[in-house]
Amino acid sequence: MAKNKYLFPLIIMAALFFLIGFMTTMNNSMIDFLKEAFGLDNRPNGQILKQLPNTFFFGAYALSVPVGLMIHRIGYKNGVTTGVGLLALGIVLCIPLVALGYIPFLFGVAVFAIGIVFLQVAANPYVNALGPAKTAASRLTLTNFLNSVATVIAPMFVSMLIISDGADASEMAPTQVQEPFMIIGGIAVVIFVVMFFLKLPQIKGDEHDDAEVPKEYKSSAFKYTHVWLGSLAIFFYMGIEIGIPSFFADYTKQLGLDFSSAQRTDMLKYYWGGLMVGRLLGIFILQKYTARQILTLCSVGGIVLVASSFAVGSSNAPLAMWLLLGTGLAHSIMWPTIYNLALEDLGPHAGVASGVISSAVIGAAILTPMMGAIQALTGSVVFAISCLFVYYLYLVFFATKGSKIR
Template sequence: MTQKQTQNFAFALTVMFVVSFLLGFITTMNNSMINFCKAAFNLDAAQGQLVNTAFYGAYILSIPLALLMNKLGYKKTLVLGIGIIGLGFILNFFSIGQFAGTAAIYYVFLGCMFVVAIGIVFLQLVTNPYVKALGPQDSAPSRMTLNQTLNSLATTLAPMFVSILIVSNNNEAPTAEAIKTPFLGLGLFTLLLGLILMFLKLPSIKEEEQPTDSGEVKQYHKSIFKYPHIFLGALGIFFYMGVEIGIPSFLPQRMEGLGLTSAILIPEFISDFFTFLGMNMTEATSILVLYWFGMLVGRAFGSFILGKFDSKKVLVAAASLSVLCVALSLVVDGPLTIWLLILTGLFHSIMWPCIFNLGLEELGPHTKAASGIINTGVIGAAVLMPLMGVIEDGVGLKAVFACLFIYYIYIMWFTWKGSQIRIKH
């Protein structure tokens, strides 16, 4: 690799890190608004989870959007995705004013967030294979985890954004009007970012020309269906979304059921600091900052750990520790229950890049299309969250958290067995 190539890759990685920050911020902001939406739109648990369904349901389009990315290339796909995100936020700004006070307003809100999510899918399709391709194969898990670290920084800030600018600024009963100004700001910022990126140069990556470690050009199957680990990886992401999004989606309800608030759980000096920033510490949603902060810490250290240890062993260890935390949370009461669930964020932190990387191994020219297939697995949050909401309404919250064991077991099986399945030439 020449010095010029290295410099180009460093610049391109920096751009991808900025995009990952935006991606993480918007995704977690959406999830953090569930409790607010339930109050503002008078929803039950299952209806509240439609926020996740509308957003993550857009990932069903991952495959056709990946095929479009094959034609457009990385940069045009990146700019298009950012433009669609900006359009979705601005549509929400005008639509909420137009439909205020009507029965349709919640579904109009969901529709606009679906538009935002289509743009997010484009960004997801670009960032993962591009970051994977921008450097040596053996350092891909570490590089992707570093990318996810910036994503996690955004996910830590997003609940604060919701609490300060939407929840705390809404002094009376929660209404949809509270999201108009923040959403307009996000829309304008995103469109400006897309305009800037239009004039930036990014390197062109041709996966089919990447050599193996021995320096030889690898031969690949003509059909992507000859690589079953892609589809098993997509199912791995499907179940991973059940744990990453499932815990913060139902954690506030668990707190409320135990009669706890964020102010009770968080040390006083930290609670005072959050209050100074404008966060409402009587809202259970505020505690989600700590869950996403755990993801941030885990990914920051995970980048180093994955550079030193086998990613499969790290992933299985993380899943096992998560199982232990969830199991203990079901048999204890009080604040410890919540802290155990928050702790899972630390262990979830390295799962996405490891699962994704295992699903993209040894694919060459099929990498872009495979990224679309694996990204389809994100619909797990759209499918599993409402199902878990129905379970909460019908059985209770402990049954919801017990569902997580199924998801963890599949992730561990894919890591050791499913990711190794190949069809020989």
């Protein structure tokens, strides 16, 4: 009965994860296009400026804690509806704002990013609660698989519908985003209307079918060390996941590979495709191995792939490129394993803790411009990407030591 009871809400959450993945990756995939369309290379600090789509988008996650507290009061269903509404509003605002300039357009991005924060904070603990605790990581991986399907589609959407109309940098205009954004905005408005009238069950953070013995919990989510260490893990993970596609175009240029802007963006589908395949496999892998084991293996795998890409770069540029794109497979199950470990055994504090953890997604807003500054200072994108080694090593620490409940 429990499975039937939770099936439809899980389908709805999976659809929202698709939407989250599409908008997140589309924003990141437009970095190279926006750089060319707004002529950022000709401006002072252009390497930092071109990373601002990450800053405006992921910076919204700084609101995750108050959003988590709000959702604790208004409920998951209202939180999700609010998120879809803000997402639709932000996309619609981007249509006129892009004609006003780079920064005005990014303010529109910030509005739909706040909607994504509502969805992210509400959806993860909701999925966590839709069934037995022992299969929570597997459910999160399933929904993240659909998220990954969207991340594969988004770069193709950008390369075909936004960039292709002006494949030559001199012909690119910022207003090329308007018609595609009209399509996405229309879809978002329809989803908002559906969500407004849809009835979803109210789920509490401590609701589990297999909870037979009442447990005692600390007075606040803020008193659990693994929540804070897990938040830092998400912070560094975002530098990893977003860092690769954000610097991929410059890395291929440094390798001497002659790609157009559309081709560089389209190639990212292989990176996001690796995440998609890995998350599909993760549904079954996480049934046999612990989240700690998988997170450790994936982090070490990422280190090996990036180091190997650097090692062969000077002698075999195509192989170096594919090794870097291959990190998508290593990154695939990191998010659900970190999230599951950070939310472990929190009961009624899961909603607030989700806000704390989700606020760490701001890592992509902070770390990518920092990496851009390193690139500008050193003149080499390799030095910027090398920051990932520090991020990976922290994830190894969290998996082996930091995630243990105190």
